[in-house]
Amino acid sequence: MADYQFIALQTHGGVATLTLNRPDKRNAISDAMRTELIHALEAVAQDRAIRALVLTGAGKGFCAGGDIAGMQRRMQAPAGDVAFNGWARQQRVHHAVSLLYHMPKPTIAAVNGAAAGLGADTALSCDFIVASEQATFTWSYIARGLIPDGGGMYFLPRRVSLARAKELIYSGRKVAAEEAFALGIADRLAPAGQELDAAQRWAAELARGSATALALSKSILDQSSELSAGQVFAMGSQAQGICYTSTEHRDSVAAFLAQAARGREQAR
Incomplete structure (x- = not known):
């Protein structure tokens, strides 16, 4: 496997574990991290020895969403460049999301803490979500004057119904683990600190089939x-x-x- 700076990728028994690895930034996704994520997802998809993928975050959080530094650079760009720069960024965001969503093998998000904005969308891009009892989910884009741009407007209604997705997106409120499980955002709950092991064991079970x-x-x-x-x-x-x-x-x-x-x- 390649060496990465902002993610970690390990495999064991046919199950790959991809860790978002910027714990000091609550694993917020920067442009550099997104590039590494794309490369890693392409490698996992092509490696036939890998039969399932688990996605998690380092430290106390899963993913805080988009990187603040990237937002600052976007605001500082010349007015005439903002729209095209945003369009180009969206292509990369959607490429990463599509690679995860269309991964030709089971994918499970092990959400170990806060999954906010793009982080919540990224978790939904997986087939299944195992949430720590301390996990939270929030589609907080509305607080920044934005819409969910990481697939949330597609994935969330398919999990919780259109009306419930509207309520969560319009309000941007935080959803605790128990409610996330009741709504169908999370598929399984695990005690704090055990969500990754639970996800890896489930991935190994799913990987046994053809x-x-x-x-x-x-x-x-x-x-x-x-x-x-x-x-x-x-x-x-x-x-x-x-x-x-x-x-x-x-x-x-x-x-x-x-x-x-x-x-x-x-x-x-």
């Missing part, structure tokens, strides 16, 4: 809310055709048939 079938299932499920039943069925038919040719399917069928033959032989 990587081919899982990647294809995820790609269809992530689109299913916007598709008709017929479209989902058609995509499923194509995906199943691929699965029929996969090594995992052939090996599992061969093992099943061999076991059945042994059973018949023993029954004689």
Whole structure:
């Protein structure tokens, strides 16, 4: 794995753990951190030995959102450059979010503390969220005169309903772990300090299945809310055709048939 300054990436037993590593800044995402995050996510996606990904934050917080220094630079830019600079930044933000959301393997956010703004959106980009009992979530963009720009307007309504997402985004209020679990923002709760271990164990369980079938299932499920039943069925038919040719399917069928033959032989 490459050496990183603002993140850490480790693998064990097929599970990669990516840690946002600016604890002195509550893991706020700077441009430099985002570049490293993009490189790491691309590497994880391409590494077939990695079968699941856990995302967490160093120190007491998960991610405080966007970096304040970046906001200051944006305000200091010439007026004629602000819009284009913002557009260019948004392309990088959305690229990082898309890499995480479309990761062809299970992804779990282990939220160990505060997840605010872009940090909350980043957690939602994962398939699942394991939250520490001390975790909090807030879509606090409204306090800065901004809208959720890290995917929150897409992900949050799909987890908590449109009306509830509007309330959380309009108010920018803080959501504690128990409420986050009740609303469906968090999928599991863990005692403080145990959320990472819980997420890693869950990731290892999810990683046991066919990587081919899982990647294809995820790609269809992530689109299913916007598709008709017929479209989902058609995509499923194509995906199943691929699965029929996969090594995992052939090996599992061969093992099943061999076991059945042994059973018949023993029954004689």
